[in-house]
Amino acid sequence: MKSTLLAGALLAFATATSVQAQAIKLADVAELSGGGATVGTNWKNGIDLAIEEINAKGGVLGRKLEVTHADSQSNPGVARAQVQKALDAEPYVLLGPGYSGSVKVTAPLAAEAGIAQIMGGEAAELTQAGNKFLFRTSFGQQSSMPKVAKYIHDEMKAKTVAVVWVNNDFGRGGRDVVVKELDRLGSKVVADLSTEAGQADFAADVGKIKSANPDAVFVYLNEEESARILKELKRQGVTAPLMGETTLIGQKVIELAGDAANGARGHVGLTTDAPVDLIKAFREKFSKKYNYVPDHNGLKGYLAVYMVKATTEKMGKVDSKAFADTLHGLTIKAADEPGILMDVTFSDTGDIDRQSFLVEVVEGKQVVKQVLPKVK
Amino acid sequence: MSNLFDLLVAGLATGAIYALVAVGFTLLWQTSQTINFAQGEFVMLPAFLMLAAMHAGAPFWLAIILGILLSMILLGLAFKLLLVDPMMRHGVLPLAIATMALAIGLKEAVKQFFSAEASPFPSIVPTGDISILGHAVSLQSIGVLVVAILAVFGLTTLLNRTSLGHQMQAAAQNPTVARIIGVPVERMILLTFLINAFLVALASLLITPIYLAKFSSGEVLGQAAFIAAIVGGFNQVRGAIAGGLLIGVLDNLAASYVSTQYRAAVPLIFLIVVILFRPQGLLGRAEERTV
Numbered sequence: 001m002k003s004t005l006l007a008g009a010l011l012a013f014a015t016a017t018s019v020q021a022q023a024i025k026l027a028d029v030a031e032l033s034g035g036g037a038t039v040g041t042n043w044k045n046g047i048d049l050a051i052e053e054i055n056a057k058g059g060v061l062g063r064k065l066e067v068t069h070a071d072s073q074s075n076p077g078v079a080r081a082q083v084q085k086a087l088d089a090e091p092y093v094l095l096g097p098g099y100s101g102s103v104k105v106t107a108p109l110a111a112e113a114g115i116a117q118i119m120g121g122e123a124a125e126l127t128q129a130g131n132k133f134l135f136r137t138s139f140g141q142q143s144s145m146p147k148v149a150k151y152i153h154d155e156m157k158a159k160t161v162a163v164v165w166v167n168n169d170f171g172r173g174g175r176d177v178v179v180k181e182l183d184r185l186g187s188k189v190v191a192d193l194s195t196e197a198g199q200a201d202f203a204a205d206v207g208k209i210k211s212a213n214p215d216a217v218f219v220y221l222n223e224e225e226s227a228r229i230l231k232e233l234k235r236q237g238v239t240a241p242l243m244g245e246t247t248l249i250g251q252k253v254i255e256l257a258g259d260a261a262n263g264a265r266g267h268v269g270l271t272t273d274a275p276v277d278l279i280k281a282f283r284e285k286f287s288k289k290y291n292y293v294p295d296h297n298g299l300k301g302y303l304a305v306y307m308v309k310a311t312t313e314k315m316g317k318v319d320s321k322a323f324a325d326t327l328h329g330l331t332i333k334a335a336d337e338p339g340i341l342m343d344v345t346f347s348d349t350g351d352i353d354r355q356s357f358l359v360e361v362v363e364g365k366q367v368v369k370q371v372l373p374k375v376k
Numbered sequence: 377m378s379n380l381f382d383l384l385v386a387g388l389a390t391g392a393i394y395a396l397v398a399v400g401f402t403l404l405w406q407t408s409q410t411i412n413f414a415q416g417e418f419v420m421l422p423a424f425l426m427l428a429a430m431h432a433g434a435p436f437w438l439a440i441i442l443g444i445l446l447s448m449i450l451l452g453l454a455f456k457l458l459l460v461d462p463m464m465r466h467g468v469l470p471l472a473i474a475t476m477a478l479a480i481g482l483k484e485a486v487k488q489f490f491s492a493e494a495s496p497f498p499s500i501v502p503t504g505d506i507s508i509l510g511h512a513v514s515l516q517s518i519g520v521l522v523v524a525i526l527a528v529f530g531l532t533t534l535l536n537r538t539s540l541g542h543q544m545q546a547a548a549q550n551p552t553v554a555r556i557i558g559v560p561v562e563r564m565i566l567l568t569f570l571i572n573a574f575l576v577a578l579a580s581l582l583i584t585p586i587y588l589a590k591f592s593s594g595e596v597l598g599q600a601a602f603i604a605a606i607v608g609g610f611n612q613v614r615g616a617i618a619g620g621l622l623i624g625v626l627d628n629l630a631a632s633y634v635s636t637q638y639r640a641a642v643p644l645i646f647l648i649v650v651i652l653f654r655p656q657g658l659l660g661r662a663e664e665r666t667v
Binding site: 035146167192193195198199201203204205207208210211227228231232234235236237252255256257258259372 | 379383384387388390492493494495496503505512514516517522584586587588590592593596627628630632633636637639640
């Protein structure tokens with residue numbers, strides 16, 4: 001009797017181990033607390049939603065996906081420790097972090113381990129360091145800023161532009177690309193204004209914009225500062241059209257700036273308001289599961305998992321070492337893999353090419369005015 | 377030239393708010409030798425009290441009244457009774473350090489119980505422009521300037537033209553003699569704390585629509601007002617007013633004509649120059665207070 005029980009227990013253990021061995025393990029390190037909690041929570045929920053969907057349909061190549069979530073506390077130092085811990089468990093692919101600063105310090109660890117890292121950072125420099133294992137889920141500045149400059153020149157017909165940017169890696173990176181592109185297209189930068197992160201008073205900066213009298217103003221600040229400058233631009237009666245990125249026309253900015261946000265335009269790589277059926281369906285599923293409308297970070301997390309699925313199915317095997325090579329240069333079509341939401345192509349540097357959107361704030365709401373096509 | 381006019385108006389509007397906060401610094405210093413390093417956070421908190429009242433369903437006007445009253449209780453009465461009075465016995469320095477601790481405590485409490493993110497705050501002045509000397513000037517700037525000037529005018533009238541004001545000045549200048557001639561010194565000191573709380577609540581109401589309500593928004597304000605109080609003269613209300621306006625204008629002119637990156641340095645350099653050549657401040661009295 002004893003031996004039967006023992007045999008049964010051993011069998012059960014062996015079965016459980018084999019099921020576990022079959023699961024494909026992903027590791028996620030995200031900003032689940034601290035200043036980036038909104039970013040990280042959206043990202044995590046997007047990942048969980050995608051994994052639930054994929055597993056419900058039988059997984060990837062017949063194997064279930066499993067993910068462990070770790071909290072970077074929005075701190076690059078903690079992110080680095082968490083990524084090291086995650087890599088020690090030898091995951092198939094590393095997901096996250098979302099903050100560019102955290103990506104910058106963790107990317108060398110993943111590259112050294114030879115594990116592909118799919119992340120949410122957007123700073124231009126991330127994919128310019130020759131890292132062969134790093135992949136974006138959204139546009140880097142080198143992809144989005146040329147589209148912004150082209151829009152300012154072609155659609156806004158601006159011959160003179162004032163550029164306001166925040167003096168940190170993010171702001172400087174965006175400013176450098178957009179100024180170069182505007183120059184190439186023939187729009188003249190008549191005011192080039194750096195501002196400080198956390199700056200409260202924009203009266204002098206707006207005064208300078210006013211006296212430069214540009215045809216358009218390009219604003220590239222973080223959300224709170226964007227709201228403050230929008231209020232000041234309205235206060236001082238600047239009527240030149242305003243153009244920016246997600247950080248100028250995001251929901252938080254609209255909430256903070258109120259009426260002053262109306263009329264501001266921005267280039268958005270990913271938005272849940274996009275006139276794309278698959279994105280609408282995603283938004284509905286997400287809202288139903290989590291009881292709130294996701295921002296673009298929810299989309300990024302969701303896409304990251306579907307990138308894993310599409311790449312693995314392309315290889316026809318679960319091979320951590322060959323993953324990065326396969327994803328480089330890969331085009332994933334939404335018709336073949338609906339979870340990828342829009343056709344996307346990955347470059348050799350891990351950057352993406354995808355259609356994007358031109359959004360305008362109308363009466364306190366984001367309205368997609370134009371769909372900007374893939375570059376190639 | 378039109379740029380200069382806009383900068384002056386914007387600078388005066390910001391400077392008027394600095395002045396309100398700086399006046400509080402001088403009042404507390406004169407009556408109780410308290411250097412309140414939490415003064416910036418005192419400006420930050422009333423906005424959150426008003427927001428909390430609005431979240432609880434109060435209309436804006438009621439939230440303003442509740443916010444000001446609560447500020448006077450918390451930042452006036454409770455501040456004096458629970459922190460200043462017990463610490464005062466140990467001297468000026470321990471008290472100053474205690475106010476630094478209070479500043480950190482207030483910031484963290486707002487972060488914990490409200491939010492670490494900025495919140496919008498309604499303006500008491502409608503948006504729009506009026507034309508002054510052919511220049512479009514925003515109503516908000518004018519409103520801020522007018523309210524701040526009225527508050528300062530009211531305060532100086534109270535101090536210089538009323539019996540209560542004279543008693544307050546007597547209590548500040550020589551408490552021993554004031555007591556002998558029958559001035560209720562303790563009550564006068566409490567009154568200055570309540571006036572300071574009222575002024576910071578007013579400053580909060582004026583500045584928060586522009587700066588947004590955020591736990592950290594007091595840092596910049598507190599520093600600017602402290603510099604303004606020293607530049608103008610820490611022992612003179614009129615010095616604090618002049619210092620506030622001067623720093624507001626200087627900050628804006630520096631950002632526009634020197635460099636945005638070094639704008640924060642210009643008032644500090646000015647402060648050093650003033651301390652070197654006129655340590656009592658531009659309008660301050662040279663003599664040292666002994667009580």
